[in-house]
Amino acid sequence: MFEYAPAPESVRPEIREHYGLFIDGKFVDAEDGSTFKSINPSNEEVLFTVAEAGEADVAAAVAAARRAHETVWGRMGGAERGKYLFRIARLLQERAREFAAAESIDNGKPIKETRDFDIPTAAQHFFYHAGWADKLDYAGLGPDPRPLGVVGQVIPWNFPLLMLSWKIAPALACGNTVVLKPAETTPLTALMFAELCQEADLPPGVVNILPGAGATGEALVHSPVDKVAFTGSTAVGRSIAKAVAGSKKKLTLELGGKAANIVYDDAPVDQAVEGIVNGIFFNQGHVCCAGSRLLVQESIADDVLARLKERVATLRVGDPLDKNTDIGAINSAEQLTRIEALTETGAADGAEAWQPECELPERGFWFRPTVFTGVQQSMRIAREEIFGPVLSVLTFRTPDEAIAKANNTPYGLSAGVWTEQGSKILWTAERLRAGVVWANTFNQFDAASPFGGVKESGYGREGGRQGLEAYLDV
Amino acid sequence: MNHGVMGSILNGAEAVALARSLPGVDAVGLEARAAGLGTRSIKKASKAHAIDLAIGMIDLTTLEGADTPGKVRTLCAKAVRPDTGAPSVAAVCVYPAMAAVAVEALKGSGVKVASVATGFPAGQVPLDVRLADTEAAVAAGADEIDMVINRGAFLAGDLERVFDEIRAVKAACGEARLKVILETGELVTYDNVRRASHLAMHAGADFIKTSTGKVGGGATLPVTLLMMQAVRDFRAATGVQVGVKPAGGIRTTKDAIKYLVCVNEVLGDDWLSPHWFRFGASSLLNDLLMQRQKLTTGHYSGPDYVTVD
Numbered sequence: 001m002f003e004y005a006p007a008p009e010s011v012r013p014e015i016r017e018h019y020g021l022f023i024d025g026k027f028v029d030a031e032d033g034s035t036f037k038s039i040n041p042s043n044e045e046v047l048f049t050v051a052e053a054g055e056a057d058v059a060a061a062v063a064a065a066r067r068a069h070e071t072v073w074g075r076m077g078g079a080e081r082g083k084y085l086f087r088i089a090r091l092l093q094e095r096a097r098e099f100a101a102a103e104s105i106d107n108g109k110p111i112k113e114t115r116d117f118d119i120p121t122a123a124q125h126f127f128y129h130a131g132w133a134d135k136l137d138y139a140g141l142g143p144d145p146r147p148l149g150v151v152g153q154v155i156p157w158n159f160p161l162l163m164l165s166w167k168i169a170p171a172l173a174c175g176n177t178v179v180l181k182p183a184e185t186t187p188l189t190a191l192m193f194a195e196l197c198q199e200a201d202l203p204p205g206v207v208n209i210l211p212g213a214g215a216t217g218e219a220l221v222h223s224p225v226d227k228v229a230f231t232g233s234t235a236v237g238r239s240i241a242k243a244v245a246g247s248k249k250k251l252t253l254e255l256g257g258k259a260a261n262i263v264y265d266d267a268p269v270d271q272a273v274e275g276i277v278n279g280i281f282f283n284q285g286h287v288c289c290a291g292s293r294l295l296v297q298e299s300i301a302d303d304v305l306a307r308l309k310e311r312v313a314t315l316r317v318g319d320p321l322d323k324n325t326d327i328g329a330i331n332s333a334e335q336l337t338r339i340e341a342l343t344e345t346g347a348a349d350g351a352e353a354w355q356p357e358c359e360l361p362e363r364g365f366w367f368r369p370t371v372f373t374g375v376q377q378s379m380r381i382a383r384e385e386i387f388g389p390v391l392s393v394l395t396f397r398t399p400d401e402a403i404a405k406a407n408n409t410p411y412g413l414s415a416g417v418w419t420e421q422g423s424k425i426l427w428t429a430e431r432l433r434a435g436v437v438w439a440n441t442f443n444q445f446d447a448a449s450p451f452g453g454v455k456e457s458g459y460g461r462e463g464g465r466q467g468l469e470a471y472l473d474v
Numbered sequence: 475m476n477h478g479v480m481g482s483i484l485n486g487a488e489a490v491a492l493a494r495s496l497p498g499v500d501a502v503g504l505e506a507r508a509a510g511l512g513t514r515s516i517k518k519a520s521k522a523h524a525i526d527l528a529i530g531m532i533d534l535t536t537l538e539g540a541d542t543p544g545k546v547r548t549l550c551a552k553a554v555r556p557d558t559g560a561p562s563v564a565a566v567c568v569y570p571a572m573a574a575v576a577v578e579a580l581k582g583s584g585v586k587v588a589s590v591a592t593g594f595p596a597g598q599v600p601l602d603v604r605l606a607d608t609e610a611a612v613a614a615g616a617d618e619i620d621m622v623i624n625r626g627a628f629l630a631g632d633l634e635r636v637f638d639e640i641r642a643v644k645a646a647c648g649e650a651r652l653k654v655i656l657e658t659g660e661l662v663t664y665d666n667v668r669r670a671s672h673l674a675m676h677a678g679a680d681f682i683k684t685s686t687g688k689v690g691g692g693a694t695l696p697v698t699l700l701m702m703q704a705v706r707d708f709r710a711a712t713g714v715q716v717g718v719k720p721a722g723g724i725r726t727t728k729d730a731i732k733y734l735v736c737v738n739e740v741l742g743d744d745w746l747s748p749h750w751f752r753f754g755a756s757s758l759l760n761d762l763l764m765q766r767q768k769l770t771t772g773h774y775s776g777p778d779y780v781t782v783d
Contacts, residue, residue, distance in 0.1 A: 004520050
C-alpha cells in the first residue's frame, strides 16, 4: 500500500489579529465600532476580527472613491493606469504562496487549487487588463470610451481573491474607482489585497474594501455609485436589480447555475469522467458554473457511472493546507446546512445517493462527495442549485432529449458537451441556452475569454474585450 | 503452452474489430490528468517507501553493441545488491546473445533475466527470424521476453498481422513472460496507443511496454497513464491482469515517483509490485540510490558514492 505522508504547505501568511475597513488608502474601524469574526472552516477556530462597515462607512468610502476618480484616477492616462495594474499583478505573483495559503485557510479550499488556480488566475486578470488600460479606444466599443465613475462591487465567498480580481482589474483599467464588499466569511485575501494596494502606491481612494454582511452590501447598492456589479445568488441579484431599477446606475449580475454536463455515447470516456469530477467536485462544488447535472446517454450510463465511482473513491478529502488534498472544507456552517438539507430531499424524492468511504475530520464543516443516481427532472436536486459537492445523474436517449433536459432550467450559466464528433459539439452548443459551453473539458477560465450567463444566471460579461463594456460609458 | 496467461479467446479479426471500436482519447484531457497526478507531494516515509518500491521495479538495462560478458556480469552484481541495504532490482535486461551470461550471473538471486528479442529495436526482419530470436533467448534461460510490435504493419492498418505476430511470439515464449513493446513514439497518437495496447493484451501480452529507448520519445507520463487505463479496462472485461512497463527517458527519482503515484491512483494496490509494474531504465537506479542515501544520512552524497555499473 502506498500511503502519502502529510505534505503541509510550509508558507504561513501573516494574519493580523484585527483588520479595519480600507477607506481612502487607510485601514480604519467602523464608525459604529462593529466587528465580526472570520473563522477557519476546516477547524472552526477564529482567525481574526474585522470591522463591519455600516451606512456611514459606505458613504465615506464612496465619497473617497468619488474624490479619487475626479482628482486622480479618472484623469490619469491609460498607460499610467496600466503601470499600476502591472505592479499589482507582479506583487500578486511575488506573494502568490502567501495569498494561496491565506485563501485556503479562510475559505477551506485545498491549497492545490489556490496555488495552481485561484492566485495565478487572479494575477493573470490584472496582467490582462493592465494591457487594455491604454488601448480602450481600440476595443471596438465605440470612439473615446469613458469610465463610468465609482463602481460598487459585491463578491461571493467561493473564489474570494479571483472574484475580486474579476471585478477590480477591469474597473480600474477602464478608469473607474471601486468600493468592494468581500463576502462575510472570506474577507482575508481582500484585506491582504488592500495592503498590496498600499505597497503598490495606488492613489488613496481608488480601491476601497468594506467587509460586512448583507446589510453592508445593501447600503452599497443604495449609495450614490454609478454602477453596481454583483456575483452571488439569484435571489440577492433579483433584489439588487429591483433596488437600482429606475436609477441611472448600471448593473451587471453573475448569478447561480445548474449546469448540464452532457456525455454522448461517443465521448472520450476516461477524459469525460475527469471532466465530470472536475465539473462538480472542483472547489467542493462551490462554483456557480459547476456541472451539477450529469446528462449521460442511457446506452453508456452504467459504464460511465462505474468509472465515475471508482474515480471519486480516490479523491482525498481533508486538511485544506495539505498539498495532496483534493477536496477541502465546506465554507461555512450555513452552507453545510443548506447542502445537507437539499441532499436529504434527494433521498426523500427517491434518488439513490452514493458516497465514497472516506474519513472526515472531527471539527470543521465537511461533506463527502456525493453522486445521486436515478435522478428525475422533477426532483429538487435536479432543479435547485446546491452549491456543494453533490452530483445529480440523469440519462437521455437522443440528442434532442439531451438539449430539452439541459435547457429545462431557469438558469443558463454554463454547460458541457462530451463527444469525439466535432459536428455534434457544434450542433449541441448552438442549441444550449448557456453563457459558456465547454466542449470535451469543463471549468476552464481565461482572462481573455468573456464569462457570464443568460436567463436567471444574470447579464453582463466579465473578462475579454466584451467584459470591458461593463465598465465603460460607450 | 501456458493457457492461464493467454489474454483472451478472441481471434485476430475479433480483436481488431474490438480495438477499432474503442472510445477515443482526448489528448488535452489525458495530459491534464497526468499533469494533475504529477503534482502529488510525496514526502518523508512515503518517499522512502516509494524509492525502495521503485528500485525493486527496475529492469536494469544494457542494450549496446559493445556489451560484453564482463559488462553484463558487472551489471548483474549491481542488480542483486545495488547499495547497502537497498533491495535488488526486478530484472536485468539484455540482448539475446548476453542472456546466458546474465542467467549464470543471477542464478539463485531472485533477479529475473529479461531479454529483448524479435529483431529489437526495429523488428524489421522476417517473422521466422524474429521467432528464432525469441526461441534463442528462451533457450538461453531468459525469464522474460521484451518483443517489439510490427509498427509498419500497424501504421499500414494491418492490425490483424500485428495481432497474429504477437500471438506467434507468445507461443515461442513458452513459460517466459512476454512484454510487448508498442514503441509509442512511433505510433504517435494516443488513439493508436490505446488500440495497440488492447490488441497486444488480447494476443496474450503479460506486460505492455511503452518504448525501446532506441528511438526519440521514450515513456511519457500521459502515454503510460493511458496504458494503465487500458490494463485496468482489460482486467475489468476479461479478468486477466496485465503489467505495465514504461521505458526510456525516466531518469530521476522525482519522475519515478510520479509514475508510482499514477499506479497507485489509477490501478491501486494490485499493480504496486514488481510483478505488475516495471521501469525500463539504467541511469534511474543511481538517482534512486542517491536519494535513498539522502533520506538515510540526511545529506546529499554525489555520483562518486554510487557505482557506475
